[in-house]
Amino acid sequence: MNKNYRPNVSAVVLTSRYPSSCEILIAKRLDMKDIWQFPQGGIDTGENPQDALRRELREEIGTDQIEILAQYPDWINYDFPSPVAHKFYPFDGQSQKYFLVRLKSDSLINIATENPEFSDYTFVKFDKIFDRIKHFKKPIYKQVLDYFKKEGFLSC
Structure with missing residues (x-):
């Protein structure tokens, strides 16, 4: 069965004090109980991932005043968990580009x-990020953070 994934961007947002302080922004969702995540959102038709990233950051955290340090080389697909999947119909999940x-x-x-x-x-x-991130995206976040660290884009 072919799955229908919504194109999406996600941002690992470092404090402006980076690299002297290695702290990452996480935000608590309004619509789910105790779910903390990176800012993210859909890519509109005709929009490139970098433009979507800036728009989503403006919409979610009120600013797009950022410097893009790196992007994950691949798109990462995931399926929506069954308790919330119906809210995202006709999509089965998302295909995300991480920045x-x-x-x-x-x-x-x-x-x-x-x-x-x-x-x-x-x-x-x-080193404390996974004290707060406990939901189904934890392995994806770990994969992305490990990549940024291994490739030297993130020095923590």
Whole structure:
């Protein structure tokens, strides 16, 4: 059976103090209980991934004032978990392009956007990220962070 994946971007957002401080932004979803994640969102028809990344960051964290440090070389597919899959019909999951970005200023973050998706956000130290990320995307996040670290794009 062929699956229908929605094209999507996701951002590993480093604090503006990086590399002297290696902290990554995670945000708590409004629509799910205790789910923390990286900012992410769909790619509109005719939009390239970098433009989608900047638009999604504006929509979700109130700023696109970032420097793109790297991108994961491949698209990563995942299926929506069954309890929420019906909300995303006709898509079975998402095909994500991950970017590593550094904020130009942490003070620009504002999650009280026009259509808020997050109730809270925080910066966590690299070695503490999985104390908060416990959902089904944990292996994907680990794969992406390990790649950025191994390739020298992320020095933590």
